[in-house]
Amino acid sequence: MEAQTSTKSGVSKESGGSRRIQYSTFYVAKRLYGIDVTRVQEVVRPMTTTKIPLAEQFVHGLINLRGQVVTALSLHDLFSLKDKAPAELMNVICKADGALISLLVDEIGDVVELDSDDFEQTPHTIPEGVRRFMTRVYKVGDNLLSILDVDKIFQALNG
Amino acid sequence: MQGLPKEALDEYIGETREMCERVSINLGLVEKKEHDDETLNSIYRDMHSIKGSSYLFGFKHIGELAHAMETVLDPIRHKSVVASSAIIDALYGGLDLITKMMESIVASGEEGAANASNLSKIVPRIADLSAASLGADLRVLNDHSGVAESHDQWRQSVTDDSTNSASKNPVPDIVKIVAAANAAHPAAPKPTPAATESVAETSEKVPDRLTAPAAAASGSVTDNGSGSGNDRGGAKMSEEAVEKRESPAKEDHGGDASTIRIQVSLLDNLMNLVGELVLVRNQVLQFSGKGVGEDFQKLSQRLNIVTSELQNDVMKTRMQPVGTILTKFHRVVRDMSRDLSKKIELKLEGTETELDKTLVEAVKDPLTHLVRNSVDHGLEKPEDRRKAGKAETGTVLIRSYHEGGQVIIEISDDGRGLSREKIGKKAVQKGLMTEEQLAKMSERDVQALIFAPGFSTAEKVSNISGRGVGMDVVKTNIERIGGSIDLQSTLGSGTTVRLKIPLTLAIIPALVIKSGGSRFAIPQVKVVELVRLERDKKGSARIELLQGRPVYRLRGALLPLVDLCAALKLAPDSPDDLILKPINNIIVLSSEAGMFGLVVDEIVDSADIVVKPLSQLLKNLSAYSGATIMGDGTVVLILDVHGLSMAADLNGATSEDRHNQRAAAAATQSRSIQDTAEYLMVDLGVPGRYAIPLCLVNRLEEFDKKSIELAGEQRVVRYRDALLPLITVARQLGLPGADKVNSDGADRVSVVVMSKMNRLFGLEVKNIVDVVQIDSNIDSDLRDRPGILGSVIRGKEVVVILDAFKIVEESVAKLSGANSAPQTAFKFRDTKPLLSVVAKSESDARSMRGKIRILLAEDTAFFRRHVKAFLESAGYQVVAVVNGEEALKTLDGVGPSDFAMVVTDIEMPLVDGFDLVKRIRATANVGSLPVIALTTRIRKVDLDRGAEAGFTAYLEKFNGDILLQHMDRIFGVTAA
Incomplete structure (x- = not known):
C-alpha cells in the first residue's frame, strides 16, 4: 500500500504535480500581496470615486468601469494598516461571485509564476485582520509574498 | 375588431407583415432551389400563423386566403410535391394580396371590398392548383424525370407569361414582380414587358381588381385558359389601379417610418462607442478649462450637450415596454379559451413599464408558459365556476410595475388554486418526497414543489400547456436573468405568480439632488412636490422644531423633515441650523410610513437614469436602492426613500444628545x-x-x-x-x-x-x-x-x-x-462609602455623581437603554454592556478607580449575574466593587443565592428611585 502511494505521488509530481501558478502582485503599505492572476480582470489607473455615506470605512466608494458600477475596497482600511494610503490608488479589478470588486492598492507589481508546492503556511502570528484573507505565503527573492483569496475577502465582507 | 385593443391590432399588422416578408424571402430561396427543410417549414408555419391570427382578428378573407396557401404548402413541406414555379407564383400572388389587404386594414380598418371580391376568385384557384399539383407531381415523381419536367408541364399548362419572366430571373422573384408592378405605372419604363402586359390584361378583365403583382401573378396563373391571349394584352393601366397601388405605398413611408428594425448587437456596439465618446468628451472639457480660447470652450460645451443627449438616447434604444410581449397574450388567451371552451378575460396593467430588450425577450417564454398554465390548469370551465359560485368568465391579470429596484410581473388568475393534496400525491408518486416529509411541509413549501424538475400536475397532459416544459424550466429561465419567482395560491380562489426581474438596465425618471457635496438620485415616482423655502425678514414660512425635530407646515399640515446630510451622516445633525439657513429645499416624498420632507442642499436636475444594483457588500445599507452612471460618467447613488425614512427614525438623535450633554464627560x-x-x-x-x-x-x-x-x-x-x-x-x-x-x-x-x-x-x-x-x-x-x-x-x-x-x-x-407595599430592595453587605458628602441640592448631587462611573450589564435592549439613560440623567457616567462576559472583559485590567460600581441583570446569556458577581469578587483589582443586581425575580431562593454570590444589594428592576437611593447610600451622597 505504502509503496503504491509513494509511487503514485511520485508519478504525479513528475507529470507536473507541482503546478505553476501565476500571481498578479501589488503593494499595499510597502507590503507585497498577490492574487491568482485568473481572478484579476484588469488593472485600472486611479479613478474618480463616489463616496458612499454610512458605508463601512473599508468601502472606499463606487467607480464607473466602462458603464459598470464597481465597489472599490480600500485594502489599507480592510487590513487595518496604520500607514497612510497615498492619494491616488490603483484599482485591481477582481471577479468575485459573479460580480466585480476593485481592490485599491498603492502600486502594481509584476506577474510572478510560482510553484504550487513551494509555499509556506501563513504564520499564526499574523494579525487576524489580514490573516483571514490570506491563503499562503511565498518567499520571492528578498521579499515575502502574501497570497490573498478574493473569495475569502468577498465572503468575509458579506457575512 | 371584436373589441381588441389598438395595440393588439398594431401588433397583428406588424407581425403579419413581418411574416409575409419572411415568406417571400423564403419563397425566393425555394425558387432558386437554395432552400432546406427548415425553409419550407418556416413558410408553412408563417402561413399557419397568419391564418390563425387573421381569423382571430376577424379578418376572414385573409384567413381564407392564408388557409388556401397553407393547403398548397402542406404537401410540399412533406416532400410529396415539389414546389413548381406555378405554385410559387400563386403563393407570391397570395402574399401580395394579403399585403394589399393589410394596407387596407391600416387605412380603413377593413380588408376592403375590392380585395374581397378579388379573393373570391383567387382562393378557389389556388385550391385547384394545390389539388392539381398534388396529382401531377405525384405522377411525375414516379418516373424520375422529376422537377424540371413537372415544372415545364406546369409552365405550359398553367401559364407561360409573367411567371416565365419572373421565374427565369435570378433575382428574387418577389422583388421582380414588385418591380414589374411598379413598372406598370405609365410614367415608368417597362423592363419586363410580359409581366406588365399580363398585369394590364388582368386589370382590364377585372376592372375592380387591384393591380398588385399578387393579382398579376395569380391572375396569370389562373387565367391559363386564355393562354397566349395574355401575351400581348397591351400595356394600358387604369389610372384607378395605379392610384390604389400608390396610396398604400405612401403610407408605407409615412406611417411605418417611425419604427425600424435594428440588430441588437448594433445597439450594443453603439452603447459602447457612446461610452467611449463620453470619456473623450470629458477630456476635452477638462482641456477646455485650461484657458485655450473662447471658441474652443464654446465648441466643447456643444460637444458636451450633444454627447449627453446622444448617450441618453442610445441608452433608451434598448428599452422596450413590457407591453410588447404582454399584448401578445390577448391572442394566446383567446385562442386557448376557444379551444378549451372556457370564458376568459385577460387584463393587462402597467404595460408601459420598461425593461431592457434582452430582459423582455428573456421573460417572454416563461410568461407565455405561465399564462398558458393559468388558462389551462388554473381557470375552471364555466360550469365549474358557476358551481363554485364564481362569475363564469375567469380573469387572468398580468400586472407589471417597478418595486424596490426591480420590475415585478404578476400573473394572477381567479381559478381553482393549487391543491395541496394533488401536488403532494404527485410529488410522492414521482419520488420527489416521502409521505412523512410531505406531512411536515408547510402549505407554501408544498406549493413550491411545482417548481421541482419534472413536475406537472395536469392529470392529462394537454397539448396546450403540456409541452414538455415544466415550471422548473420557467424558474430556471427567470433565475438565469437574475430574477426570482414566487407563487401564492389559495385553493378555490386563485393563484398568483410573481416574477421579480432585476432592473439592472431599466430606466427610471429621477430627480438629481446635491447634499454635502455629493449628488444623489431620487426616483421620481416617490417625489410628491418640491418646496423651496426662502427666509424673509420676518422669518415666516420656515422650519420649526417639534420636540427637537424639524417640521414644516405644508398647507396647514405638519410635515416631518429629514435632513439628508444628517441622515447620511455627511454633517452633524443640527436642526437649529436648518432654521437659520436662508434657503431650504424640501423634497416632499411619499414612503410606506407616510409623507416626509427631505431637506437637501440643492436640486440639480431631473434625469432618466439606468438603475444598476449595488454590490452585495452594500446590501445592508438600506438608504440606497442602487447606483447610476450620470451623463458625465460619474457614479451617483440612488436613494431608497423607504430606507431613508427608516434611517432617519434610527437617529432619534436629539433625545440621546440631551442625555449625553447632561452626562457631561x-x-x-x-x-x-x-x-x-x-x-x-x-x-x-x-x-x-x-x-x-x-x-x-x-x-x-x-x-x-x-x-x-x-x-x-x-x-x-x-x-x-x-x-x-x-x-x-x-x-x-x-x-x-x-x-x-x-x-x-x-x-x-x-x-x-x-x-x-x-x-x-x-x-x-x-x-x-x-x-x-x-x-x-x-x-x-x-x-x-x-x-x-x-x-x-x-x-x-x-x-x-x-x-x-x-x-x-x-x-x-x-x-x-x-x-x-411589598419590599423590593434588599441590602446584603456594606461597603466603604466612596464619597461621604452632603449634597446641598439636587444639582449639587448630580455634579457629585458626575465623577462616578458605573458599569451596567444588561442583555435586554430596552432595560439597558432605559437604566443607562436614567442613571445618566441622575448625573452618573454609565458604560453599558450586553452581558456578563462583556462586563468581565471591560473590567479586565482596569484600575480600581475606573469603575465605582457594577449594576447587573441576573438572567443574561454567556455569563449571568450570579457568575459575574462571583468572578468579580475573585478578581484582585475589582474584588471589592459594590455590585447591585436588578431583577424581576425576588423569591426567597433568589435572594439567598444573591447574598451568597456576593451582591451588595438586590433590587427590583424598574424602580429607578430605589436604585438611586441605594446608590447614593453606597457612595455616601446624602441630601442636606
Whole structure:
C-alpha cells in the first residue's frame, strides 16, 4: 500500500504535480500581496470615486468601469494598516461571485509564476485582520509574498 | 375588431407583415432551389400563423386566403410535391394580396371590398392548383424525370407569361414582380414587358381588381385558359389601379417610418462607442478649462450637450415596454379559451413599464408558459365556476410595475388554486418526497414543489400547456436573468405568480439632488412636490422644531423633515441650523410610513437614469436602492426613500444628545449602543399613542366581560388557577376620558398580563394594536405623572411609554395602603462609602455623581437603554454592556478607580449575574466593587443565592428611585 502511494505521488509530481501558478502582485503599505492572476480582470489607473455615506470605512466608494458600477475596497482600511494610503490608488479589478470588486492598492507589481508546492503556511502570528484573507505565503527573492483569496475577502465582507 | 385593443391590432399588422416578408424571402430561396427543410417549414408555419391570427382578428378573407396557401404548402413541406414555379407564383400572388389587404386594414380598418371580391376568385384557384399539383407531381415523381419536367408541364399548362419572366430571373422573384408592378405605372419604363402586359390584361378583365403583382401573378396563373391571349394584352393601366397601388405605398413611408428594425448587437456596439465618446468628451472639457480660447470652450460645451443627449438616447434604444410581449397574450388567451371552451378575460396593467430588450425577450417564454398554465390548469370551465359560485368568465391579470429596484410581473388568475393534496400525491408518486416529509411541509413549501424538475400536475397532459416544459424550466429561465419567482395560491380562489426581474438596465425618471457635496438620485415616482423655502425678514414660512425635530407646515399640515446630510451622516445633525439657513429645499416624498420632507442642499436636475444594483457588500445599507452612471460618467447613488425614512427614525438623535450633554464627560467614554427595543402598542381608549416595553409583558389575553368578578374593590378574573387582578390603565393613570374606557358594548376585554413580585397582574386596555420596534431612546423629560416612563418618537408620532411596574405598584398601593407595599430592595453587605458628602441640592448631587462611573450589564435592549439613560440623567457616567462576559472583559485590567460600581441583570446569556458577581469578587483589582443586581425575580431562593454570590444589594428592576437611593447610600451622597 505504502509503496503504491509513494509511487503514485511520485508519478504525479513528475507529470507536473507541482503546478505553476501565476500571481498578479501589488503593494499595499510597502507590503507585497498577490492574487491568482485568473481572478484579476484588469488593472485600472486611479479613478474618480463616489463616496458612499454610512458605508463601512473599508468601502472606499463606487467607480464607473466602462458603464459598470464597481465597489472599490480600500485594502489599507480592510487590513487595518496604520500607514497612510497615498492619494491616488490603483484599482485591481477582481471577479468575485459573479460580480466585480476593485481592490485599491498603492502600486502594481509584476506577474510572478510560482510553484504550487513551494509555499509556506501563513504564520499564526499574523494579525487576524489580514490573516483571514490570506491563503499562503511565498518567499520571492528578498521579499515575502502574501497570497490573498478574493473569495475569502468577498465572503468575509458579506457575512 | 371584436373589441381588441389598438395595440393588439398594431401588433397583428406588424407581425403579419413581418411574416409575409419572411415568406417571400423564403419563397425566393425555394425558387432558386437554395432552400432546406427548415425553409419550407418556416413558410408553412408563417402561413399557419397568419391564418390563425387573421381569423382571430376577424379578418376572414385573409384567413381564407392564408388557409388556401397553407393547403398548397402542406404537401410540399412533406416532400410529396415539389414546389413548381406555378405554385410559387400563386403563393407570391397570395402574399401580395394579403399585403394589399393589410394596407387596407391600416387605412380603413377593413380588408376592403375590392380585395374581397378579388379573393373570391383567387382562393378557389389556388385550391385547384394545390389539388392539381398534388396529382401531377405525384405522377411525375414516379418516373424520375422529376422537377424540371413537372415544372415545364406546369409552365405550359398553367401559364407561360409573367411567371416565365419572373421565374427565369435570378433575382428574387418577389422583388421582380414588385418591380414589374411598379413598372406598370405609365410614367415608368417597362423592363419586363410580359409581366406588365399580363398585369394590364388582368386589370382590364377585372376592372375592380387591384393591380398588385399578387393579382398579376395569380391572375396569370389562373387565367391559363386564355393562354397566349395574355401575351400581348397591351400595356394600358387604369389610372384607378395605379392610384390604389400608390396610396398604400405612401403610407408605407409615412406611417411605418417611425419604427425600424435594428440588430441588437448594433445597439450594443453603439452603447459602447457612446461610452467611449463620453470619456473623450470629458477630456476635452477638462482641456477646455485650461484657458485655450473662447471658441474652443464654446465648441466643447456643444460637444458636451450633444454627447449627453446622444448617450441618453442610445441608452433608451434598448428599452422596450413590457407591453410588447404582454399584448401578445390577448391572442394566446383567446385562442386557448376557444379551444378549451372556457370564458376568459385577460387584463393587462402597467404595460408601459420598461425593461431592457434582452430582459423582455428573456421573460417572454416563461410568461407565455405561465399564462398558458393559468388558462389551462388554473381557470375552471364555466360550469365549474358557476358551481363554485364564481362569475363564469375567469380573469387572468398580468400586472407589471417597478418595486424596490426591480420590475415585478404578476400573473394572477381567479381559478381553482393549487391543491395541496394533488401536488403532494404527485410529488410522492414521482419520488420527489416521502409521505412523512410531505406531512411536515408547510402549505407554501408544498406549493413550491411545482417548481421541482419534472413536475406537472395536469392529470392529462394537454397539448396546450403540456409541452414538455415544466415550471422548473420557467424558474430556471427567470433565475438565469437574475430574477426570482414566487407563487401564492389559495385553493378555490386563485393563484398568483410573481416574477421579480432585476432592473439592472431599466430606466427610471429621477430627480438629481446635491447634499454635502455629493449628488444623489431620487426616483421620481416617490417625489410628491418640491418646496423651496426662502427666509424673509420676518422669518415666516420656515422650519420649526417639534420636540427637537424639524417640521414644516405644508398647507396647514405638519410635515416631518429629514435632513439628508444628517441622515447620511455627511454633517452633524443640527436642526437649529436648518432654521437659520436662508434657503431650504424640501423634497416632499411619499414612503410606506407616510409623507416626509427631505431637506437637501440643492436640486440639480431631473434625469432618466439606468438603475444598476449595488454590490452585495452594500446590501445592508438600506438608504440606497442602487447606483447610476450620470451623463458625465460619474457614479451617483440612488436613494431608497423607504430606507431613508427608516434611517432617519434610527437617529432619534436629539433625545440621546440631551442625555449625553447632561452626562457631561460620560458622553465621550460611554459606548453608544444602538439597538432596537420592542414595544407593545396599546390603545387605552383615550387619545394618544401608548406602548408597553415588550420585555415586561408575559402574555396577551382576552377575557369575557362576564367572567370579571369583584374581590372587594379589585376587579379580578380567574386565570391559571389563581386570581388575576385587573388594572384599567387609563383609569389608573387618571387620563382624561378614562371613564368611558370599555363602557362600550364590547363583551370582551383585552388584557396585557405581566408579572411583578412573583405575581401576575392584568393591565386592561381597550385594544392591543401591534408590536413595534423603536430605535430611539426614551425621552423621560416628558413624563407628567407616575406610571409613564417617557416618550419616544416613532416615525411621525410620539409614543408614550408606560411604566407597567409603576402602574401595578400604584394600583396595589392604592388598594392596600402604602405601608403594606411589598419590599423590593434588599441590602446584603456594606461597603466603604466612596464619597461621604452632603449634597446641598439636587444639582449639587448630580455634579457629585458626575465623577462616578458605573458599569451596567444588561442583555435586554430596552432595560439597558432605559437604566443607562436614567442613571445618566441622575448625573452618573454609565458604560453599558450586553452581558456578563462583556462586563468581565471591560473590567479586565482596569484600575480600581475606573469603575465605582457594577449594576447587573441576573438572567443574561454567556455569563449571568450570579457568575459575574462571583468572578468579580475573585478578581484582585475589582474584588471589592459594590455590585447591585436588578431583577424581576425576588423569591426567597433568589435572594439567598444573591447574598451568597456576593451582591451588595438586590433590587427590583424598574424602580429607578430605589436604585438611586441605594446608590447614593453606597457612595455616601446624602441630601442636606
